[in-house]
Structure formats: C-alpha cells, structure tokens
Amino acid sequence: MKAWQLKGFGLENLKLENINIPTPGSHDVLIKVGAVSLNFRDKAIVEGIYEPDMVPNPLIPVSDAAGTIVQIGEGVTRFKIGDRVTSHLYSKWIEGAPGPNEPDFCFGSPLPGGLAEYMVMHEDSAVMTPSTLTDEEASTLPIAALTAWYSLVTYGKLKKGDTVLIQGTGGVSIFGIQIASALGAKVIVTTSSDEKGLRARKLGAKEVINYIKTTDWAAEVQKLTNGKGVDQLLEVVGGEGLNDSVQATKVTGQISVIGFMAGQTTNLNLMEVIFRQTKIQGIAVGNRKAFEEMNKAFDDLAIKPVIDTVYPMEDAVKAYQHLSRGAFGKIVINIS
Ligand SMILES: NC(=O)c1ccc[n+]([C@@H]2O[C@H](COP(=O)([O-])OP(=O)(O)OC[C@H]3O[C@@H](n4cnc5c(N)ncnc54)[C@H](OP(=O)(O)O)[C@@H]3O)[C@@H](O)[C@H]2O)c1
Known part of the structure; x- marks a missing residue:
C-alpha cells in the first residue's frame, strides 16, 4: 500500500x-x-x-x-x-x-x-x-469534535438556554459553536477577524467579540449576559488569559481547559476562583461512549x-x- x-x-x-x-x-x-x-x-x-x-x-x-x-x-x-x-x-x-x-x-x-x-x-x-x-x-470528528462535545455535554451538561463563550474559530471552536447552538445554547464567540466572526454567526453564534479591537472581552461578555457571565467557556487559548475567562464565566460556571496557544502555564488569581466558585475542568478529548453519543447527535441534529x-x-x-x-x-x- x-x-x-x-x-x-x-x-x-x-x-x-x-x-x-x-x-x-x-x-x-x-x-x-x-x-x-x-x-x-x-x-x-x-x-x-x-x-x-x-x-x-x-x-x-x-x-x-x-x-x-x-x-x-x-x-x-x-x-x-x-x-x-x-x-x-x-x-x-x-x-x-x-x-x-x-x-x-x-x-x-x-x-x-x-x-x-x-x-x-x-x-x-x-x-x-x-x-x-x-x-x-x-x-x-475524533479529536476536534469530541473535545468540544466532551467539554460542553459530557462534563458541562449543556442545557437549552445556557450561554456559552467559545474562544476563537479554530477546529475545536467551530465544532463548539455548532454543537452548542444545535442544542439550543446562546453562543458568544471571540475572534481576531470580523470576517471569521460573520462566518461564526452563520454557524449559529449569536454574539461575536473581536478580541483584538475589544481587549477587555471579559467585560463585554459580562455586558452581554446582564452582568452574570456565561454558564460555560471553552478555553482554547490558555496562558494568563485564564484570569479573563474566570471573569467572563458566571458564579459556579465551568471553564473547560482545552488549549494552550498562549502558554502552558498561568498565574491564576485564586481568590477570584474561590469567590466565584469556578469549576475548572481539564479536558483530554473524550471516551468512546461519548464519541458514539456525539455521532448519534450529529445524525439527529444534522450537524455537518x-x-x-x-x-x-x-x-x-x-x-x-x-x-x-x-x-x-x-x-x-x-x-x-
Ligand atoms: N485538550 C484537548 O483534548 C485538545 C484537543 C484538541 C485541541 N487541543 C488544543 O486546543 C488548541 C486549539 O486547537 P485547534 O485544533 O482548535 O486549533 P486551531 O484550529 O489552530 O485554532 C486556533 C484558533 O485559536 C484562536 N485564538 C488564538 N489566540 C486567541 C486568543 N487570544 N483569543 C481567542 N482565540 C484565539 C484563533 O481564532 P481566530 O482565528 O478566530 O482569532 C485560531 O483560529 C490547541 O492548543 C490544541 O493543542 C486540545
């Protein structure tokens, strides 16, 4: 061969x-x-x-x-x-x-x-x-889609009406937008590009924040959620920005730590995590059972x-x- x-x-x-x-x-x-x-x-x-x-x-x-x-x-x-x-x-x-x-x-x-x-x-x-x-x-599907699914659904128990912040428009994030919006969540996306933002809207994102133009994107997320923060956040960036993610996530909300594009280490303000009771969940793709559940959902919800x-x-x-x-x-x- x-x-x-x-x-x-x-x-x-x-x-x-x-x-x-x-x-x-x-x-x-x-x-x-x-x-x-x-x-x-x-x-x-x-x-x-x-x-x-x-x-x-x-x-x-x-x-x-x-x-x-x-x-x-x-x-x-x-x-x-x-x-x-x-x-x-x-x-x-x-x-x-x-x-x-x-x-x-x-x-x-x-x-x-x-x-x-x-x-x-x-x-x-x-x-x-x-x-x-x-x-x-x-x-x-095996890495990009299952990582988003395992974060949002298996650990995150995503419900209709939840708010989700998805960082960027990379492979994992696009699946995150598609899965969360197909399940009835309100999706907010951060991106460096207005053009990619428009494409993210076509896939179901309700709000787009350009993180180059709006550097305090966490404050913008707070505004968009009436001061509450999102139920879940997909962290693909990592590094020091994890502190902003804590601010953008509601009290007792979940941050799925997926990527490390901005660094594999972070100085995390523990007091904010403690007072907000943030759930910080490490993610390593997912198991086969979740993969099979996701595949059924892709068929049922016609996610392409x-x-x-x-x-x-x-x-x-x-x-x-x-x-x-x-x-x-x-x-x-x-x-x-
Ligand atoms: N833990 C796991 O199981 C797992 C599984 C898969 C991937 N990963 C990791 O997750 C990360 C992303 O993987 P991928 O395959 O989705 O990568 P990718 O397709 O290369 O996408 C990366 C995207 O990240 C966005 N980005 C970069 N800096 C950003 C910032 N400061 N704020 C918001 N968005 C930012 C960019 O979006 P815009 O172009 O829209 O700005 C870029 O398109 C990598 O570190 C990868 O190793 C982990």
Whole structure:
C-alpha cells in the first residue's frame, strides 16, 4: 500500500512509500482509509514538539481517519466487512474515567495513524461513522469534535438556554459553536477577524467579540449576559488569559481547559476562583461512549463538519503547510 512515513522530525522527513498492508489480528479490523483530517497534535508530532520520545521511527502519522472495513479477525463481534468506521484517538478509553496510561495507546503516535491506504485497529478502537456524513466529514470528528462535545455535554451538561463563550474559530471552536447552538445554547464567540466572526454567526453564534479591537472581552461578555457571565467557556487559548475567562464565566460556571496557544502555564488569581466558585475542568478529548453519543447527535441534529480544504493523498505535505498557515474549518486529506 501507499503510506506516508515520518522518518525523523520535520516535514522534509515525511515520505510517501510503498509498504506491506498490515495484517489484522483476531480482534482487529482492517480499514480501507477514505480520508484523514489534521489536528494541531499531528503538526506538533511532525515538528518533534509533542512527546518526541514516544514517536516511533518510522511512523505512519495522523490520528483521525474514516473508512470502510475490508477484513476482520476471526474474533471480531462489533463490526462486519463493509461497515463504515472512524478511529477513536484514545484507543483503549471506552467509558468512565480515563486510565493512567491512555496516551500510550493513541493513533498517529505511538500507534500507527491513518495517512495510508489501509489502517489496522482493534475493534474496540473504532466507532460506527454517522450515516449522514461522508468519510471526509467523519474524519474531522475524533479529536476536534469530541473535545468540544466532551467539554460542553459530557462534563458541562449543556442545557437549552445556557450561554456559552467559545474562544476563537479554530477546529475545536467551530465544532463548539455548532454543537452548542444545535442544542439550543446562546453562543458568544471571540475572534481576531470580523470576517471569521460573520462566518461564526452563520454557524449559529449569536454574539461575536473581536478580541483584538475589544481587549477587555471579559467585560463585554459580562455586558452581554446582564452582568452574570456565561454558564460555560471553552478555553482554547490558555496562558494568563485564564484570569479573563474566570471573569467572563458566571458564579459556579465551568471553564473547560482545552488549549494552550498562549502558554502552558498561568498565574491564576485564586481568590477570584474561590469567590466565584469556578469549576475548572481539564479536558483530554473524550471516551468512546461519548464519541458514539456525539455521532448519534450529529445524525439527529444534522450537524455537518466545516471543511476548509481537501487535499489528495499525494499533497499531504501541502495539507500540513496549510494547517500551519491557519484555516476556517478542518484540513482533510482524501485517501480513496
Ligand atoms: N485538550 C484537548 O483534548 C485538545 C484537543 C484538541 C485541541 N487541543 C488544543 O486546543 C488548541 C486549539 O486547537 P485547534 O485544533 O482548535 O486549533 P486551531 O484550529 O489552530 O485554532 C486556533 C484558533 O485559536 C484562536 N485564538 C488564538 N489566540 C486567541 C486568543 N487570544 N483569543 C481567542 N482565540 C484565539 C484563533 O481564532 P481566530 O482565528 O478566530 O482569532 C485560531 O483560529 C490547541 O492548543 C490544541 O493543542 C486540545
């Protein structure tokens, strides 16, 4: 099969090669990959800044893949040949709380990823693809969509009429806007771009704050919520801005700590957190049970992932470069 292999850090070491199709074990399924989508994690793995000691050489990169089962091991009971499935990043985290070593079993490092014509995985590590989505659309779900869903719905118990602040218009955030508005929440979005703000409104956002023009965006959120603050906030920025997020969130509201674009550490004013009784919830994507619940909701609510660009398999390097430049919606690579 054709497979991209990472043979050292740096995009220049990503090579398209011919290698053997993997053989499924007794509880494995072999998937003819239809499409993969890129996340910040995939880029960081190639650049050698994401758990570099865990990255095998060579590695078939990219965790998020969707395709069709073409072969199954003799012990497989969850799926049959012909089923359309999507990969589940934390491949052994099925339900409940995560185990201590879930990162050891993630696709796209250290386990092989989907940037190849075929991908093998344990039957427990796949979910049925939503029937209303193509492989290109479904490939965007495993990290970006599930992270937003797990924050808002699994931990956040989002209700109709809740207010939600979503930071930015990146991959996780766009899914956050779509999921929260489809479930009847009032969504406020912060963005650096008025043009992206308009696009966020088309996806369901009710209010948009340009965080470049309105630097005290937390005060603006307070105004928009009659001095109360939002019920939930998706923190993709991190760093010192976490203090603003506490101000923008209502007393006893939840901040889902997802990203660290502005820094992996913060000086947090604990007195504000104490007096406001803010719930600060760390997020690491989500478990398979939540993924399956989310897929049903995507079918029921007709949520369609936003894709910026689809690249052919041969142009995978261009796809990574596009991710580095930024996008509105997901960057997808078609493998079929
Ligand atoms: N914990 C987890 O499970 C998990 C899962 C997925 C991702 N992540 C992390 O979450 C972060 C976002 O991931 P992604 O894939 O969504 O990234 P992305 O697609 O690259 O989007 C990043 C967006 O962040 C926004 N942004 C940057 N600085 C901002 C600021 N000061 N205020 C508001 N928005 C700001 C920008 O929005 P505008 O262009 O609109 O300004 C930008 O488009 C990354 O740090 C990633 O590693 C964590």
